[in-house]
Amino acid sequence: MEPIHTIGVFLRPLTHSLKQYFFEFQDLATSLGFEVVLESISAKMIGIEGLDFESVCHKSDALLSIGGDGTLISVARRSFIHQKPILGINMGNLGFLTDLQKEEVETFFPLLKSGNYNIANHMMLEGSINGDCFFALNDIILRHINNGSMIHLKASIDGEYFNSYYGDGLIIATPTGSTAYNISAGGAVVYPFSYNLLLTPICPHSLTQRPLVLPGEFEVDIEVGNNEECNVVIDGQENKLLKPNQCIHIKALKSGVKLIHNPHWNYFKILRQKFHWGE
Structure with a gap:
């Protein structure tokens, strides 16, 4: 896979509590050598300047949603014509699409930098x-x-x-x-x-x-x-x-949406956990 250097970030709307985490994430990503650009609506929500949606898509190697599955779906729909890979950090309950947890970012993001990651095509x-x-x-x-x-x-x-x-x-x-x-x-x-x-x-x-x-x-x-x-x-x-x-x-x-999944992502495990199958 192509190495990722610039990440375009989208925050779950109307969730002002994400402000602290975004700055923590930005500091971590910057320390790992990434450039982070924040979309303007997300930026306005936490009181800083950002780039408009199209500019974020053009500038970024990959897009990142911070929130839940709904946030990732919105980013996927709106950015589809740009065909950028998308990763979701899960900030709530177990998600089907946003499977990367906050505590996994530090170990997973260097893999994006080296191109050692997988992309799944969702129709x-x-x-x-x-x-x-x-x-x-x-x-x-x-x-x-x-x-x-x-x-x-x-x-x-x-x-x-x-x-x-x-x-x-x-x-x-x-x-x-x-x-x-x-x-x-x-x-x-x-x-x-x-x-x-x-x-x-x-x-x-x-x-x-x-x-x-x-x-x-x-x-x-x-x-x-x-x-x-x-x-x-x-x-x-x-x-x-x-x-x-x-x-x-x-x-x-x-040509579907290109989602970046955690390397340990297992669909059937998520099904079992989400729907409490086998309990």
Whole structure:
């Protein structure tokens, strides 16, 4: 792997308590020979100057999120076109993506400097509505604009009508996102480095509507029914409106998000710990 010299840092929003840790991290990283640049919104939160998002991405060899999985997902979505490797320092509970703990930074970061680290490719979704394109690392969720109301969705696969869903909504998830909302809705847990599309209905009106796992080569179009509006939720962080008879086009991208994982990272160990399996 390419040696990393400059790190662009993003802090979990509205978490002023990260100020002390950021300066501790900055001192440590600088002592190890890294240049640290802080994104402007994060910098403003802790009362210092920073660089705008695009400048951070252009200047950095790798991006670092300090927070939880949500912070890392936000950085991944927004920086995807720059294809920079991303590492997350976990500041909360056990995370699936932010697996590096604070106490591991001092021993792990020299490996970044020497290029002795691994990158895992996590599949991304690209969605588009009337030419407006966006990316999702976990999932794209379609729900009625009025929470609590059922919605009628018509799905096509590779341009051919496939199914109509009537219920609380539909989740289109990546393997990485299979352990997010997807698992709560009864969807399958899929190994995160698989290349699949997951379609999981949310509380369907018909018991015959079951979760579906597709090869990632398929593309999906979903149209909202007559006189209905649909709320499109992207990774739980961004909302878009799908109007009556409009269509959302969703496909898996072969070039995914490049995440740097702790060398001791073990997906099945995290599953066991997160969901208390085997206890």
